[in-house]
Amino acid sequence: MSDPVLALDHVDSGYGEAQVLDDLTLQLNRGEIVCLVGPNGAGKSTVLKTAFGMLTPWEGTVQYHGQNIGGMAPEEIVREGIGFVPQTDNVFGSLNIDENLRMGGVARTDDRLGEVIDELYERFPLLDEKRSAKAKTLSGGQRQVLAFARALVMEPDVLLIDEPSAGLAPNTADDVFADVQAVNEMDTSILMVEQNATKGLNISDRGYVLDQGTVAYADDASGLLDNPEVSKLYLGG
Numbered sequence: 001m002s003d004p005v006l007a008l009d010h011v012d013s014g015y016g017e018a019q020v021l022d023d024l025t026l027q028l029n030r031g032e033i034v035c036l037v038g039p040n041g042a043g044k045s046t047v048l049k050t051a052f053g054m055l056t057p058w059e060g061t062v063q064y065h066g067q068n069i070g071g072m073a074p075e076e077i078v079r080e081g082i083g084f085v086p087q088t089d090n091v092f093g094s095l096n097i098d099e100n101l102r103m104g105g106v107a108r109t110d111d112r113l114g115e116v117i118d119e120l121y122e123r124f125p126l127l128d129e130k131r132s133a134k135a136k137t138l139s140g141g142q143r144q145v146l147a148f149a150r151a152l153v154m155e156p157d158v159l160l161i162d163e164p165s166a167g168l169a170p171n172t173a174d175d176v177f178a179d180v181q182a183v184n185e186m187d188t189s190i191l192m193v194e195q196n197a198t199k200g201l202n203i204s205d206r207g208y209v210l211d212q213g214t215v216a217y218a219d220d221a222s223g224l225l226d227n228p229e230v231s232k233l234y235l236g237g
């Protein structure tokens with residue numbers, strides 16, 4: 001595989017004694033959007049948590065630009081250049097948009113925070129218009145955009161996004177997917193988990209179907225969408 005920015009190789013991982021990931025291997029290449037799909041409980045979120053240091057791999061390796069990061073603390077991983085947008089509780093409701101963005105940059109060690117936030121306001125005008133609105137007053141879709149922007153304050157190379165469309169109406173979900181593509185165009189490689197497999201794959205370069213903690217299918221997104229078996233078993237087709 002060419003130029004992986006993030007690579008999980010033969011990873012076992014889980015919670016306490018409960019193993020979830022079983023010999024899981026996947027890569028994210030520079031510039032890609034890669035979508036993880038599969039049934040509930042397949043381990044999709046567990047992949048993101050293991051890549052972000054919230055879980056330590058029991059076996060196998062997690063590499064970022066060829067450097068082993070398996071088991072590093074999330075705050076170190078953020079400084080290395082990986083961002084994580086969790087599915088829920090991804091903004092501070094009682095803080096306003098500007099404060100949320102500033103919080104997203106606390107780990108920055110340079111003096112470019114203001115500049116980077118200004119660029120994000122340009123990129124996401126809805127946030128600019130509502131700078132002093134408390135995050136809890138935003139709609140679900142707006143909150144998701146704030147959560148992306150908050151992660152982007154660190155200017156990550158890689159963004160891990162857990163179910164960006166969860167709980168959103170179809171039209172709003174489409175807007176959020178368009179924002180995922182806009183983030184990708186800012187030279188951010190994206191590894192995304194998405195329950196709405198068809199929509200997720202539609203904006204992705206490649207995908208992995210996870211089942212019972214391991215990769216059942218790996219292909220270009222269009223290859224997965226066109227695969228009758230994948231469609232029947234996993235895409236509700």
Ligand SMILES: Nc1ncnc2c1ncn2[C@@H]1O[C@H](COP(=O)(O)OP(=O)(O)OP(=O)(O)O)[C@@H](O)[C@H]1O
Pocket residue numbers: 015018020038039040041042043044045046047193195
């Ligand atoms: N914090 C936790 N403690 C213990 N077990 C957990 C924890 N989080 C998840 N699990 C278990 O790990 C397995 C995989 O969960 P995971 O959230 O990775 O699945 P998923 O593929 O993301 O599915 P979903 O769409 O349901 O979130 C499930 O059996 C789940 O019950």
